[in-house]
Amino acid sequence: MRVVIAEDLFLLRDGLVRLVEAYGHTVVAAVDNGPAVLSALLENRPDVSIVDVRLPPTFSDEGLKAALAARREVPGLPVLILSTHVEQLYARELLADDRGGIGYLLKDRVMDAAHFMDAVGRVAGGGTALDPAVIAKLLGGPARAADDPLGTLTERERSVLELMAEGLSNAAIAARLFLSEGAISKYTTTIFAKLGLAEDEDTNRRVRAVLAYLGAEADR
């Protein structure tokens, strides 16, 4: 894969380049400031890019803005956003264009190289990689009515739902939970039935359905 990396801290940028190259991919550009991100994305059209939210010169959210701008130019351009904090607000903005190829992870996740590179691969393949912290906030979000179907989920069903919302496929969920793919598929059927959603094998559409369900009340 051809990868673009945008990160202002030298140590982290260097580490990301090494990590990506160690997994056999090519880093076509590694930039360290906001204005360079957009041009690097548009010129190189990488298979996936890893972009820090906060970049010089203003240290606000230019990484996020550049990524969104690039995706407006090139719909579906795979971007994985990294940040020291995760916000539902940003997650909503990133997912708003309904195109997939989006990742939004805490920087901490790079410490778990295997999971991180798995997420990178998912995004490159047009999938979704949402940070568990975002999912946790969504699940703990606006108070739900007493008859909310979420309350009827078992603990195992809930963890399957969380992994589904992160963007994992049934096979990946099975590997995470040390279960068979068949068992996971049974769980997802139950979950969709309990939540009253139409079942969908496509992980991207599945993520959107689950997120829409979780965020429905807060969606304004």
Added chain:
Amino acid sequence: MSPNSRRLGNGTALAGGPVADPGPKGTMMVMTTRGPLRWGADVGGGLYRSAVLAGLTGVTPVICAAVAYFGAGFAFTWTANMNAALAVRVLAAAGEILITIVWTSVAALLLLRRGSRPITRAARRLAKAWLGLRIEVRYAEPHPVTQMSTGFWWNGREYYKTEREARWHGRMQQGPADPQHRQDALWTAVAVLTVFPAAAAPLLALAAGIFLTLQAGLLAWGVALIVAGLASAPFGWRVFGPVAAAFLGQSARSKVEALQAVQADMTQTQAAELERIERSLHDGAQARIVALGMAMGAAEHLLDTDPEKARPIIAGARASAAEALTELRDLARGINPPVLSERGLVDAVRALALDAPVPVFVRSSLPSRPERPVEAAVYFAVAELLANVGKHAHATRAAVELGYADKTLAVTVTDDGQGGAAGPATGSGLTGIERRLAAFGGRVDIDSPAGGPTRITLGIPCVLS
């Protein structure tokens, strides 16, 4: 506001002078009818207001004049039939004039000391009703009266045998010591010299005119005076406006005192905050990194001898690093919320709303980003209020509205919960907000009747373009 609401803060005082309130206006003055009807209303309203103001500001001079008149009359009876040398009579008359002056001065002082507070209070009500001037002042609280172990009662200054005595003397002594009290006396004195003659003149002209028309041969003079009185009625009382704006508010001294209190408060809050950050770093991330270093040392040592044993240590070290990161992130969020610095107040409030335990509707009409310190203060206040909504209000939904008008950033947080937020039990968080905003001259208005709904408005003076 309902009787259950209360107003926090001395914010207006710090923000400067009186605030124009678009609220109640005199009914007669806003009539839009043209022609004689409107003139009639203006004249009638003017006469009414002149009468009220003359009555209010006239109390002091009329009583003083009465004391002077009757005092002089009484004093002169002492030597009325005296047959003495001219020099002696002149001396006696001088003495009598002097004693009359003393009596009048004592009366004036007593009136200013005891009467100026009710008079200024009434004047502030009139200023609000007629001119829309919202003037807020703060009187010093009377010192609480407590019984000492000796059985005597202490009122903050002296001991007394009975509680009543202690209270009475406390009230007596507290007045003059309060800078606001002196300001009230100043207003009363200034009003006697400005508002009183201006308000009394049209009434006097009218009365004199009516009197003259009843006298033979002076009809023309009488009518002229009546016309002059009526014509000046809508204008004379208006001198009240500038005088009220200049003298009815807080005294400079109590403004300084309020500022000093805010400053002391801020210094303390800052010190406490620094201490909290230091402690979090020391107990949290720092300790974890020390543990991390030790684990790495152990793992390094084990790599040569027993690599299998090193594996769980390294895994533990990684978990420890993740924990340290989480703690640092939470700490940073408490110091300076990242969304606030990345996106500004409105999006930061939106992010707060998304994380709130109940659905929160956010609407903003801010033209631009406020100054960073104001932003942070408002953000933390809204965060606290939304946390209260989740914790205490038992609300099902809430709304945050951000607006800007009259050089004031106004944030309204409403919820459909059980109300009663003004009660002392839940007051501590609100007091904290009030303090934080006081540093910017801001204020907190709470309207939270028992049974709800609750509506809390934050107002911070600032300049947005």
